[in-house]
Amino acid sequence: MKKIITIFGATGNLMYKKLFPAFSNLFKNRFLDSKTKIYLVGRKDYTLEDYLLEAKKEIKTNIEWDLLLPQLNYIQMDFSNSDDYIRLKTIINDDFTEKDKMFYLAVPPQLFPVISKGINSSGLITKGSDNERIVFEKPFGEDLTTAQKINKELWQYFEEKQIYRIDHYLGKEMIQNILIVRFTNTIFEQAWNNKTISSIQIIAKETEGVLRRGNYYDKVGALKDMVQSHLLQMVSLVTMERPKSFASDDIKDEKVKVIKQLSIDKKDIILGQYQGYKDAINIESNSATETFVFAKACINNDRWKGVPIYLLTGKSLDEKRSEIIINFKNDSSDFKNVLNNKLIIRVAPVEGVNFIFNVKEAGLSEKVVPANLDYCHTCNYLGNTPEAYEKLLLDLFNKQNSLFTRWDEIESSWKVIDEVKTYKHELFIYNNYEEIKELIVKGNEGLIDDL
Numbered sequence: 001m002k003k004i005i006t007i008f009g010a011t012g013n014l015m016y017k018k019l020f021p022a023f024s025n026l027f028k029n030r031f032l033d034s035k036t037k038i039y040l041v042g043r044k045d046y047t048l049e050d051y052l053l054e055a056k057k058e059i060k061t062n063i064e065w066d067l068l069l070p071q072l073n074y075i076q077m078d079f080s081n082s083d084d085y086i087r088l089k090t091i092i093n094d095d096f097t098e099k100d101k102m103f104y105l106a107v108p109p110q111l112f113p114v115i116s117k118g119i120n121s122s123g124l125i126t127k128g129s130d131n132e133r134i135v136f137e138k139p140f141g142e143d144l145t146t147a148q149k150i151n152k153e154l155w156q157y158f159e160e161k162q163i164y165r166i167d168h169y170l171g172k173e174m175i176q177n178i179l180i181v182r183f184t185n186t187i188f189e190q191a192w193n194n195k196t197i198s199s200i201q202i203i204a205k206e207t208e209g210v211l212r213r214g215n216y217y218d219k220v221g222a223l224k225d226m227v228q229s230h231l232l233q234m235v236s237l238v239t240m241e242r243p244k245s246f247a248s249d250d251i252k253d254e255k256v257k258v259i260k261q262l263s264i265d266k267k268d269i270i271l272g273q274y275q276g277y278k279d280a281i282n283i284e285s286n287s288a289t290e291t292f293v294f295a296k297a298c299i300n301n302d303r304w305k306g307v308p309i310y311l312l313t314g315k316s317l318d319e320k321r322s323e324i325i326i327n328f329k330n331d332s333s334d335f336k337n338v339l340n341n342k343l344i345i346r347v348a349p350v351e352g353v354n355f356i357f358n359v360k361e362a363g364l365s366e367k368v369v370p371a372n373l374d375y376c377h378t379c380n381y382l383g384n385t386p387e388a389y390e391k392l393l394l395d396l397f398n399k400q401n402s403l404f405t406r407w408d409e410i411e412s413s414w415k416v417i418d419e420v421k422t423y424k425h426e427l428f429i430y431n432n433y434e435e436i437k438e439l440i441v442k443g444n445e446g447l448i449d450d451l
């Protein structure tokens with residue numbers, strides 16, 4: 001069967017930075033072939049040649065143009081004009097008879113309803129069809145109310161099984177690895193509870209500031225941009241109960257249950273903004289948008305009662321690092337200098353797992369010292385590890401939706417964020433990461449290291 005993917009917003013940053021490199025690798029590695037057609041849709045009045053001239057200026061990676069070019073077509077559209085959808089349908093229908101059709105909305109979320117409506121009313125997608133799917137980029141809504149409104153509209157046009165909501169963190173190698181590490185290693189599975197674990201840290205630090213994304217970011221901030229999606233997804237994978245099976249819906253059922261049990265107390269939050277943020281392009285001069293969040297979350301169930309879950313994310317910090325740290329308790333009083341065991345799942349930029357444990361120092365000494373079992377995930381891969389978008393696009397083509405978010409996952413995470421948004425917080429202006437770190441350590445009395 002022929003496969004057709006139509007990308008709305010093909011003149012955007014996501015297309016150039018993520019989707020082109022992902023398609024290029026999928027063609028190079030023969031996951032996609034000449035039976036795949038890519039329709040690039042934008043509002044600019046380009047020919048394919050004009051489009052490619054612009055695209056090549058923006059794309060910074062090597063692209064297999066020889067493989068991609070014969071599959072590309074550029075179509076100019078006004079997204080609010082119903083005739084343009086009919087024209088698109090005619091072009092697509094003329095192309096092949098039997099097809100698998102995908103529509104990817106790489107556009108700002110305000111355009112989701114109008115494009116969805118156009119796709120539906122023109123008959124580009126028939127509700128319930130097994131061979132027609134639609135993809136939405138994040139963020140899905142601005143809060144619970146707007147997300148519900150968008151979703152209600154989408155459900156008029158498409159069935160849930162046709163809707164693929166992206167959280168690209170789920171496509172990352174080590175995020176896919178969380179359930180494997182947890183549920184295939186008895187040593188961890190048995191110890192995965194409040195009897196053995198003292199705390200959990202979920203960290204996503206960036207060195208870059210807002211760059212040229214001010215228009216988007218200033219309306220959103222770190223809580224909505226990072227915590228609502230990526231961080232709560234990580235929390236749910238780390239803390240969910242073992243699912244009935246590892247089928248997509250069973251995993252999602254457990255993820256939703258645990259997010260519904262999560263709460264963040266008002267006193268356990270620090271919001272910050274880096275010095276100089278307001279001088280960036282398209283930022284309001286009096287902006288109170290947070291670029292940093294530290295929060296202590298709790299999960300109110302038997303497994304996790306009493307275990308703090310520290311969430312930390314921000315821009316313009318000291319390093320780029322995303323990782324999950326599981327801190328184990330240590331009740332040993334027979335030896336001195338014993339460190340607590342630690343399991344670290346490294347998500348980015350390094351991918352791997354470290355386990356920190358105690359050994360006797362080599363030689364005649366009796367000193368206890370820490371040792372580090374270091375698994376490098378990238379080192380075991382021939383070539384480069386696939387980027388998140390490569391995996392997500394491939395799963396979309398293969399109708400695998402387990403790495404896409406179901407509506408109730410989005411709904412439950414917006415409830416958490418909406419609650420936090422009702423708190424009135426002072427915004428801490430930071431010149432450097434050390435200043436915030438000091439604040440966190442002071443508020444949590446030496447409880448946390450590896451910040």
Ligand SMILES: NC(=O)c1ccc[n+]([C@@H]2O[C@H](COP(=O)([O-])OP(=O)(O)OC[C@H]3O[C@@H](n4cnc5c(N)ncnc54)[C@H](OP(=O)(O)O)[C@@H]3O)[C@@H](O)[C@H]2O)c1
Pocket residue numbers: 008009010011012013014015017018042043044079105106107108109111137138139168
């Ligand atoms: N960029 C990333 O790394 C990234 C990462 C994660 C998620 N996302 C999400 O992916 C989506 C796209 O992001 P992006 O960075 O590619 O955004 P972008 O650079 O602003 O481009 C989005 C696309 O939408 C089009 N567009 C914007 N407003 C429009 C309007 N009123 N009418 C018609 N077309 C319009 C743009 O057309 P013009 O070129 O004509 O303006 C462009 O083709 C967003 O939902 C974003 O949150 C992006």
